[in-house]
Amino acid sequence: MTKPSAPFTRRKFLLTAGATTLGAVLLKGCTQSNASNPQTSNIAGVIDQGSGQSARIGFVGQTDAAPLIIAQAKGFFAKHGVPDVKLLKQPSWGVTRDNLELGSAGGGLDGAMVLSPLPYQMSLGTVTKGKKQIPMYIVARLNIDGQGISVSNAHKDIDVSLDTSKLKAKADQAKADKKPLRFGMTFKGGTSDTMLRYWLASGGIDPDKDVSVLVVPGPQLVSNVRVGNLDGFCVGDPWNERLVREKLGYTAIVTGEFWKNHPEKALSFRADWMDKNPQTAKGILKAVLEAQQWCDNMENREELCKILAQRKWAKVKVDYIEDRLKGKVNYGNDRQIVENSPYLMRYWNDNASYPYQSHDLWFLTENIRWGNLPPTLDTKAIIKAVNREDLWREAAKEIGVAAADIPISPSKGIETFFDGVTFDPENPQAYLDSLKIKNIKQV
Secondary structure (H helix, E strand, C coil): CCCCHHHHHHHHHHHHHHHHHHHHHHHHHCCCCCCCCCCCHHHHHHHCCCCCCCCCCEEEEEHHHHHHHHHHCCHHHCCHHHHHHHEECCCCCHHHHHHHHCCHHHHHCCEEEEEEEEEHHHHHHHCCCHHHCEEEEEEEEEEEECCEEEEHHCCCCCCCCCCCCCHHHHHHHHHHHCCCCCECCCCCCCCHHHHHHHHHHHHHCCCCCEEEEEECCCHHHHHHHHHCCCCCCEEECCHHHHHHHCCCEEEEEEEHHHHHCCEEHHHEEEEEHHHHHHHHHHHHHHHHHHHHHHHHHHHHHHHHHCCCCCCCCCCCCCHHHHHHCCCCCCCCCCCCEECCCCCCCCCHHHCCCCCCCCHHHHHHHHHHHHCCCCCCCCCCHHHHHCHHHHHHHHHHHHHCCCCHCCCCCCCCCEEEECCCCCEECCHHHHHHHHHHCCCCCCC
16 A cells, blocks of 8 residues: 655645545535535654644544543643643534534634544535535544444334334335434434444335434434434434433444444544644544553443543433443343443454544445445545544554554455445445445436
8 A cells, every 4th residue: 555755745635636536526426515414654754833732622522532531531641742632522513523624723623533434524525614625634543333223112112123124114104104204313424324324224214215314413312202303313322321211212223233343433633733733643642542542441441431421521420321331231122131242332442443444435435325425436545635544553653552453454354244244345336236225326
């Protein structure tokens, strides 16, 4: 894999090739914006224009944010030379996107905890105001697994789990009655959207034709189930556990059942900021990597839950996050309570932190599947421009991560989902061809 020799090369590529080849594709193929809806670098040789200055990093108050929160709470930012990092709580992914658009110069953010597809959506200009391309970098994955798809008690009679064909008759009847079932996710084209759509489609339910899939911020999902506005949702915690605790619904699946060790949130920076502040960015990354290791020491999980529960972070009852973070899953239905689940959220173990490029390719392919991106998109080029796994490797080595714990390849290889479908990153078209339900928009 050929890698640019300096950050300028990446920026030049994205601002030239991105604005012509990729931009031309998107001008023809991506006409809807979500803006109104909720290489080894020579980084050591670059003058850090932001050294000693504050970095503004956004996060959403849920368990996925633990590495950023622990990096602050345990002093890892200060340890790695970036004591003035400001963590700024965001109410939704839409607001996170808006503040990344603004950048810190406009009162927004330099970087953020993001849904893994968001840096690509912003770099390609598909979810930004005026379709402006805002180059972004992904420098780490924050966590794997630990999400859920939950369903209202109105559908407890069918006890749906992985097999959504059980739900199809209800979906068909509701559609015929012109009151389609409604499912919530947190951002169009994001991780929860792609997994929810796959889950529905695997049972013969077309998410674009048979039900309504709606953008709802995480903190509003449970209340919308309570008043009957939603039949289910896909999201992280505390909201799946909260639904169960408040006896409003049940967890159909924890997402590791859907795809074991699946990628989740990522740490991303605006490319212009990181190119000007490479040492600050690396210091933040090193702090986050160390925090991820701390989070995955199970002896620390109880303290982790108490920290996350604080008002300034997740603002949640400890009980609503502790069980699942320790591997105990009460699905809220007749399924046996699971102890020591292999699908608990992980931040470091099982290469959770490393940003596999093949994982980014799956998210891009799913966005092509549902018409958010054109099938002619040069996925290899945009992944090369956005995914900074090279910086992750540098940071990992500098904090003493053993060579055996650093992935050899940026591809994790063939992935297999719960229904037996496989995704080969060497042949994403074969994956698309194998899927019966899709909404690919030709250009």
